[in-house]
Amino acid sequence: MNASIVALVEGVLAGDRRSMARAISMVEDGDPGLEELSRELFPRAGRAATVGLTGSPGVGKSSLAACLVGAARDRGQTVAVLAIDPTSPFSGGALLGDRLRMQAHATDPGVFIRSMATRGHLGGMALAAPEAIRILDASGKDLVVVETVGVGQAEVEVATATDTTLVVVSPGWGDAVQVAKAGILEIADVFVVNKADREGADEAVRDLNLMIRMGPETDWTPPVVRTSAATGEGVDELWDAIERHRAHQETTGTLARKRHRRVLEEVEGMVAERLRARAAAALDGPEGADLAAGLTARRIDPYAAAAALAERVATAAEVRVGGTDG
């Protein structure tokens, strides 16, 4: 094994901040050393509790994440926060500015905060996030909080790649109907009505409870917690709700089943990305130029092109397998 990876693995396992930051950067960049790093860390992960935060921009997810950091520290737990940034050349500055409220925790050795873009990682957020979470988990943190910026299919995938998913709304942002429209009602393990001092908070809580009752019956009914990240109101209740959810999942065995399903989905995604990269390379090469020209002229349809390309990718694999075997 590469000596610098050995040192990095040791650093991460010891909870060294620079090693952790370097490892997360490798995830961001899709660094070639990532595979080796992940292999070494994988057996050492799985101990941390993980919590995901999702909700529209502006509902106060970052502030709430800062509150959860405070709550964890008050209880003697160490914590890591991973803020997933969209791949945007614009957003860096805005996000860093926003993260200033996290600065209160920046010098606390029990806290690690990091935002992560996914520019270089071929699998996008969906594959980068579980790798980053494992790094933070393997570093020995008791709690890993994952925050997404938007609210969409990919963001929901990231937030649900945790043990407990919090769906955050705020009265100013919209109401429970918007939550239903965004398709995030059924992914919530706990609902948070943040900015609860604002007008419309009562209605938001009432509507959410109504919609939960209208939904399918399950063995866990997501509680609706009112918080104000500004004053700290409701943060203890939120913490208790997260702990109750975790205890419920451990009692029922849901946690183990959820984690098992997650890692299988991750592997499927990895396989698809490997083969997708081969397809892109084939399409980029001289052979692919024909297909591309045919598509533009509408002589070839996308299905026919995909079938031809899948064949080429498979054939390339065949040659490689043949070469290895004999």
Next chain:
Amino acid sequence: MNASIVALVEGVLAGDRRSMARAISMVEDGDPGLEELSRELFPRAGRAATVGLTGSPGVGKSSLAACLVGAARDRGQTVAVLAIDPTSPFSGGALLGDRLRMQAHATDPGVFIRSMATRGHLGGMALAAPEAIRILDASGKDLVVVETVGVGQAEVEVATATDTTLVVVSPGWGDAVQVAKAGILEIADVFVVNKADREGADEAVRDLNLMIRMGPETDWTPPVVRTSAATGEGVDELWDAIERHRAHQETTGTLARKRHRRVLEEVEGMVAERLRARAAAALDGPEGADLAAGLTARRIDPYAAAAALAERVATAAEVRVGGTDG
């Protein structure tokens, strides 16, 4: 070719509403006949102008889509609206209720409105949307408007799978900083500040213009248009901005390049999904049980599992190729 597909293709090309609805349902369900249908329609598509609407839940995208329908009809154009729903057992009712404002156009033969979930389609929204857009395009509609519900990586992909992408904000929803945080600033061809009669609209317009000036210089500067979907204010200006953007893209050749890139990406995605499905099947089978158990026990790491699985998928393809060839 299957006789029912022949009839369906003829129906779609003739703009028959029931045929169009049936074809979109096939996309939703990932129907096995879809490949044949898409093959027949592909050479007949590419004539319609396509416009995507993205923005947080609650900013008024549906109302704005209804306004665009009215503007198109006033100008003698036919139009189709495709509203992409998240895969949610809850949201169906809420969305249909919201679409009521579209009912004014429901009896107009020049208008086709349809919402689409993506429950059965393996490729998710990213692959289902271009197929549905092609159906509406091939039906002869002059304009196809695509509306997404959330704002996230997947929704942005869908909205940018059109010729002109509108990013919609509203003063109540948040400000330009939230747009930057959501990573949607650079995908906008036109910005729309909807609900422009509300307090904060001036600030939203000013902030967006500032951020545009701060961004990289490009040959197209996205205009910021103020609208009120409720009163119809600004809808003509929005229409003009969309037309200017289209003319600009045609003059510079951007439109052809954009469409070429899009279809190549779609083909890559199709290849990845085909091979991902094979990987999932392999993981589900008796051979996959070993890998799954190893992952849970953390004896095998995801990379090793993905490598083994990719090999199995490739080998399966090899057997198939061999069988066909000799």
